[in-house]
Amino acid sequence: MEMEGRAGGSLPFVGMIMVVLVQASSMVVAKMAMSDGLNKYTLAFYCNALSSLVLLPCPFIISRRSGSCPPLTFTVLRKIFLLALVGSASQICGYAGIDYSSPVLGTAMMNLIPAFTFILAVISRMEKVNWKSSSSQAKLVGTVASILGALVITVYKGPTVLRSPSLPSFVHPRHLVSLLSRQLNWVLGGFLLAAEAFLLSLWFIMQAFILKDYPVVLNIMFYLMFFATIFSGLLSIIMVREPQSWTLKLDVGLIAILYSSLVAGVFRVTLCTWCLKKTGPVFVSMFKPLGIVFAVGLGFIFLGEKLHLGSLIGAAVIAMGFYAVMWGKSREEEKIIEDSGGADGSLASSSQKIPLLQSKSLSA
Known part of the structure; x- marks a missing residue:
């Protein structure tokens, strides 16, 4: 029994390592594909379309197995439509940001999500702030530090700390290099990735409101991906003029589409949700900065990237x-437990009242 308990306790740890590794590797694979010529708009369209096909059976299965499933009203569908619009914008910003910079910068910028989500939660009155408490002060300091760190990593590149001995053959200069310097590319990519983090934070806040009215996650995900497919398809038709950009070949582009939609999408989100259920949002969120380590290693090996100071x-x-915001959040949850006198009920009410960490980890 003790051995089983230890094994069960270590499974969420291994699961979150896999979640972060998949997230970092998906950025590297997308960078490889775009460096090899795959258009970022068609990449988004094909990923959304494949994810929609995978999730297509979910509404039918859930409606048959669950008689208590609430009806999908036009109001809820309209909210999901807007949610998909925001999600599609963040997806395009993410692919463009990685295309102009690197997966290392992409994983670093994802740590801005708790800070942006905290700001938006305060504005929307989902998060109550007591400026005299240490937890609120920690979240405020952590938010400011995250934004300042993002500015540093975007504006200041610095000397090279780690240099790859050779550049892989599939990585070649893109068309933007002829127009802008590498430094401007890096800055542009940083701001696009920061915009992605902000849009994802807004996406989490909107998602929390939708889940209150329609708490059927898989159904929401299917309609979300369906609308995102329409948005990305229309944008691709407008932005992509070359017919060859729509052609799929047996190359790294096809691998990127399959990996991003199936492994980095369906598998990663499912595994992260299971870890969240087993351990709670604080444990899940603590693994986020580990993505930088994976991105550095994978980018160094597969992309020949340099690591700068x-x-x-x-x-x-x-x-x-990031950890300051997480610490402040964990202190708030501990205080709720102490005030209510019971762990189970307070944790449930905490996640319902303050969905900051739960929303972030679900899409991490």
């Missing part, structure tokens, strides 16, 4: 800000 300094500042 600015990336290290900025990532360290963002990570400290």
Whole structure:
């Protein structure tokens, strides 16, 4: 029994390592595909379309097996439509940001999500702030530190700390290099990735409101991906003029589409949700900065990327800000437990009242 308990306790730890590794590797695979010529708009369209096909049976299965499933009203469908619009915008910003910069910067910028979500939660009155409490002060300091770290890693590149001996053959200069310098590309990518983090934070807040009216996650995900397929398809038709950009070949582009939609999408979100259910949101969120380590290693091996001092300094500042926000959140949950006198009920009410960490980890 003791051995089984230890094994069961270690499974969420292994699961979250896999979640973060898949997230970082998906950015590297997408970068490889775009460097090999795959258009970012068609990449988003094909990923959304394949995810929609995978999730297509969910509404039929859930409606048959669950008689208590609430009806999908036009109001809820309209909210999901807007949610898909925001999600599609964040997806395009993410692919463009990685295309112009690197997966290392992408994983670093994802640590801005708790800070942006905290700000939006305060504005929308989902998060109550007591400026005299240490937990609120920690979240405020962590938010400011995360934003400052993002500015450092975007504006200041610094000297090279780690250099790859050779550049892989599939990585070649893109068309934007002829128009802008590499430094401007890096800055542009940083701001696009910061925009992605902000839009994802807004996406989490909107998702929380939708879940109150329609708490059927898989159904929401299917309609979300369906609308996202329409948005990305229309955008691809407008932005992509070359017919060859729509052609799929047996190359790294096809691998990126399959990996991003199936492994980085369906598998990663499902595994992260299971870990969240087993351990809680604080445990899940603590693994987020580990993605920088994976992105550095994978980018160094597969992309021949250089590691700069600015990336290290900025990532360290963002990570400290991230953990400050997480610490403040965990202190709030502990206080709720102490005030209510019971762990189970308070944790449930905490996740319902303050969905900050839960929303973030579900899409991490």
